[in-house]
Amino acid sequence: MRIHFIAIGGSAMHNLAIALHKKGYQITGSDDVIFEPAKSRLDKYGLLPAEMGWNENRISTDLDAVILGMHARIDNPELLKAQELGIKIYSYPEYIYEQSKDKLRVVIGGSHGKTTITSMILHVLNYYNRDFDYLVGAQLAGFETMVKVTEEAPIMIIEGDEYLSSPIDRRPKFHLYKANVAVISGIAWDHINVFPTYADYTSQFDKFIDTITENGTLIYCQVDADLNEIAQNSTVKIRKIGYGIPAHEIINGITYLLPEKTALGVFGDHNLMNLNAAKLVCEESKISAAEFDTAIASFTGAAKRLEVISADEFTNVYKDFAHSPSKLKATIEAVKAQFTDRKLIACIELHTFSSLNKDFLKEYAGAMDKADEAIVFIDLKSFEQKRMEPFSENDVQEAFANPKLKFFNDADKLKAYLLSLNYKNANLLMMSSGNYAGFDLPELAAELPR
Known part of the structure; x- marks a missing residue:
């Protein structure tokens, strides 16, 4: 070929x-x-x-x-x-389907958690030396590439996002995979440039369910009220399995899965729900719940998803890919719940087209309320590149409904402010789908005053 x-x-x-x-x-x-x-x-x-x-x-x-x-x-x-x-011209999701049409296709969809769920599944399958193909949206430890396609593997695990397939194919990518087993992790409005209303956006998930093969399986987060309604109202001939937050406890900053008290390398309600989704997928591949728990104990997370930059007895520094309102809120709440006795300094870089849209910005209202110190950074170049009108500090404070929020559009001033704070018994959470105008986060973490 x-x-x-x-x-x-x-x-x-x-x-x-x-x-x-x-x-x-x-x-x-x-x-x-x-x-x-x-x-x-x-x-x-x-x-x-x-x-x-x-x-x-x-x-x-x-x-x-x-x-x-x-x-x-x-x-x-x-x-x-x-x-x-x-x-013949293909988009890459079309070609992934061509490579996997004779395999069992597991497609992970949802506004958040796709990469983590996919990564968890790959980790467990790899732990038990299963043969599988995959497409995942982040570089994973132990995997040289983010895509694997072979003749032999009987199954393919596909991270399926809802963004457009190609310049000449305006269908969302996850509509093209024709899942045998589908996961939807939750729905939170994103990609406002393509789906201008919440109804436009949610309808893509309705259509995704319609693409599941007859007698296939839908695994969905029943905690999400809108998703639960969409799933329950679907009339396609599929099996539906809902999931929520598994039983767990937190001791000294470590989350344990109950009842076996399995220590986990990840934390937060969203990660725990992601874990439940991955477990249900693995059960479809004849991996028992007990076997899954054994394997998942060594999972430390997907790249940029609550990734630990540094940790000591007083301070942890994390970076996370969170950028949409729901991801931002969930990530802040996860770190705060994990370390209840520590102050949380949370900084988000608004970088995507949606987040820099003035009409969409109000969707962030209350998203940083659980942080003890809330900081928003926008590189002025982002507005220039996207030809959008810059925000003022007042615009951001009003949209987030947080008058105490600090706003920066200069990376040097942001860094100086972060270094002026005291981090004894405090965690720093840096969130962005960008790069903080070139910040070296490990270097920053090493310089933080304790």
Whole structure:
């Protein structure tokens, strides 16, 4: 098979390219710019384009297929040439389905927790040396790539997000996988640029349930009232299994799963619900609850999901991918509940299109109320890049309904403020889907005064 990737440098795209290369396919690709770690990974396998930019001469009738990344535009010259020649064009979720259509497909959907649930499942399957393919949205310890596709594996675990598939395919990715077993972790409005109303957004999950194969299984968080209603009202011929928060206790900052009192490396209600979802999926793969508990004890979390940067007797520093209102609130509450005797300093970088939209900003009302010190940072360049009107401190305080909230749009001033605080018996939680304008978080953690 000869396959060309347009926009090969994307997170999922470059991982799929490597996976297909390992499978023996002949892979070429193009992009206008490729950043690390994609650049080094592609170079390692001889897949890095010799030169950046688009060139229609890369497209010929010798190709079996073209895979189109979301980063490409609809007037991309390579795309136009492929369309002119009648070459089959796939989005990457379409091609993942092609690679998995003869396997049992487990698709993890939901507004939050997808990566963690997927990571937990992969960890447990790997613990018991099961053969499986996968697509996950973060780099995991023990897994070289974020995508694996083989001929032999009988099952594929797919993290399925609700964002668009490609510039010419406006369907949400998770609609294309046709799950045999589907998980929905919860629904919280996101992607306002694509789904302008909450009703537009929730309808995507309704449609996702409709894509589950006949007599398949839906595993869903019944604690989410809207999701519970959607699941219960669905008339498709599937089995439905609801889940909630498992029995647990917290002792000296460690969460234990009951009744066996299994010590966990993760914490917080959302992570515990994620764990329950992963357990139900693994039971579908003939892994018992007791076997799951044994394996999950060594799971330390997905990258950037309540990841520990440093920890000592007085202070823990975490980074987390939280950016939407529900994720922000859940992450703050998790850290606060885990360390009730410590002050919590919580800082969120607003970085996504939705979070920088003035109409959407009010969705953050009350999201940081559980933090002892609430801080919001927005890099002014984010507004410039997205051509949006900057917020004032008053805009942010009113939207968050928190007059004590501190606001910064200068990274140096934010760092100076963080270093001015006392961290004895205090935790620092840094949340962003960006990079705090280049902050070195381990270096920051080492400099914090105790």
